[in-house]
Every structure is written in C-alpha cells, then in structure tokens.
Amino acid sequence: MKSGVILISGRGSNMRSIVEARTGLEVRAVISNRPEAQGLEWARSQGIAAVAIDHKAHATREAFDAALAAEIDRHSPDLILLAGFMRILTPAFMTRYPRRILNIHPSLLPSFPGLHTHRRALDAGVKVHGCTVHVVTSALDAGPIVAQEAVPVMAGDTEESLAARVLEAEHRIYPQAVRWFLEGRVEFLPGDIVQVRAATS
Ligand code: GRF
Numbered sequence: 694m695k696s697g698v699i700l701i702s703g704r705g706s707n708m709r710s711i712v713e714a715r716t717g718l719e720v721r722a723v724i725s726n727r728p729e730a731q732g733l734e735w736a737r738s739q740g741i742a743a744v745a746i747d748h749k750a751h752a753t754r755e756a757f758d759a760a761l762a763a764e765i766d767r768h769s770p771d772l773i774l775l776a777g778f779m780r781i782l783t784p785a786f787m788t789r790y791p792r793r794i795l796n797i798h799p800s801l802l803p804s805f806p807g808l809h810t811h812r813r814a815l816d817a818g819v820k821v822h823g824c825t826v827h828v829v830t831s832a833l834d835a836g837p838i839v840a841q842e843a844v845p846v847m848a849g850d851t852e853e854s855l856a857a858r859v860l861e862a863e864h865r866i867y868p869q870a871v872r873w874f875l876e877g878r879v880e881f882l883p884g885d886i887v888q889v890r891a892a893t894s
Contacts, residue, residue: 695875697772698722698765705732706860707776707797707867712739714868717875721768724761726780742768748780758786765790772874775829776867784831792881794829795874797867799859801825801841806834811855814846822846822855824863826870828887837887839879840870 696719699708705723709732712720723736728745736743744764751757757780765773775796787794800810802825805817814822823843830836842862846855873879878890 694719695771696721696769697774697871698724698768698770699736699774699776700761700778701725701730701732701776702727702779703730703732703777705730705735705777707863708732708774709735710864711774711776711868711871712736712741714871716868716871718772718871721770722764724764726757726761726778732777754781754783755785758783762786762789772871774867774871781833782829787829787831792828795839795867795870796827796829796834796836797863798825798827798834799856799863801843802827802834802838811852811859815850815852815855820846822859824859824866826866830885837881837885839873839887839889840866842866 698721701708701723702725708723720741722742722744723733724744724746725733726746726748728747733743733745746760746764748757751760773790773794801823805813821843823841825838826840827838828836842865844858844862873889880888880890882888
C-alpha cells in the first residue's frame with residue numbers, strides 16, 4: 694500500500710475529501726504549520742497522527758522546512774499532499790521529494806497563480822474558472838499539471854459563491870489525482886508534461 698502525509702494550514706476540507714474518498718492511500722500523518730488549524734482536530738478524530746510545526750517558532754524558512762522534512766521523513770511517505778498549505782517551500786525541500794509533492798490550486802493554471810484567485814477571476818470577467826492539481830516544483834503554482842476541473846462563472850457570482858463551486862470540484866479532482874498516482878498511471882513526458890495513462894481493465 695502506498696502512503697502519504699497531508700500538509701494543511703486551516704480548515705482541511707481537501708484533506709478530508711482525500712481521507713474520505715478511500716483512495717487506497719495510507720495517510721500516515723497530517724501536519725500543519727498552524728497549531729490552531731481546524732483540520733488537525735478532525736484528523737485526530739479519525740485516528741490519524743496530527744502534528745503542528747509552528748512556522749513562527751522557526752527563525753528562517755530553511756529552519757522551518759528542515760523541521761518539516763524531519764517530521765515527514767519519520768513517516769516515510771510515498772506522496773506529500775499539500776491541501777490548503779499556505780507556506781512557500783524552499784527549493785531544498787522540493788528537491789528532497791522530486792515528483793512526490795502534489796498541490797491543489799483554486800484556479801485553472803496557468804491562469805491566476807498566487808492568492809485571491811476567485812476575486813481575480815471575477816475581476817477578469819472569465820466565464821470559466823476551476824481548480825488544478827499539480828506537481829510541486831520550485832516555480833510557484835507552475836509545476837506539471839495532473840488534473841483540472843472547470844466550473845462556470847455565473848451571473849451574480851460573488852467571491853464566496855464562486856469559491857464554493859470551485860471547492861466542490863477540488864474535492865473531486867484531488868482524490869482522483871491521488872488514485873492515478875497509486876495506480877501508476879501518471880507518466881512524465883519530455884518537457885515535464887504529465888500524461889495520465891488510460892486504466893487497464
Ligand atoms: C482551497 O481552496 C485550496 O485550493 C486553497 O486553499 C483552500 C484550502 O481549503 N489552496 P481547505 O483547507 O482544504 O478546506
């Protein structure tokens with residue numbers, strides 16, 4: 694069985710969607726950089742090891758990432774899943790886990806990397822928006838795309854209504870992408886393009 698750790702910073706609804714989807718991933722730990730993250734409590738209630746490593750207790754990004762890596766390595770995960778994890782990781786951290794870190798981003802990348810994606814989508818007047826699961830590299834929100842789902846932008850949408858529609862899609866595609874990894878269907882083509890092979894029956 695393949696294993697993973699999930700990194701969160703807050704609510705943890707994506708973490709929950711992955712655990713509840715029963716993808717076959719053994720979730721060995723949930724780690725948050727914020728001790729008060731709501732998701733930690735839920736993970737504990739499921740019997741999953743839930744650990745806080747407070748980034749504020751570390752003087753530098755490097756020191757925090759080293760502490761994070763030490764905790765991750767105690768669990769020897771195959772995959773590291775960022776799920777609403779609001780910290781920029783150092784290049785040294787990324788190179789330690791090549792092609793093993795995934796992230797969910799609330800936009801159709803390469804549109805709207807960074808923060809406030811729903812506000813920016815509304816301001817740009819786009820008619821479709823959505824979310825992306827991608828492999829994490831040192832380029833912010835720009836690693837190889839594994840899965841995407843588009844949602845319509847409706848007349849009268851607010852940042853909140855659009856975020857809620859996108860979040861439902863996030864909860865579908867993140868567990869799906871994890872399944873693809875577990876099934877060994879994710880292939881890296883030249884140029885670091887991800888191709889997902891069809892399932893063999
Ligand atoms: C999600 O929209 C995720 O895409 C973004 O932050 C939000 C986290 O939500 N990076 P949750 O903590 O998974 O509920």
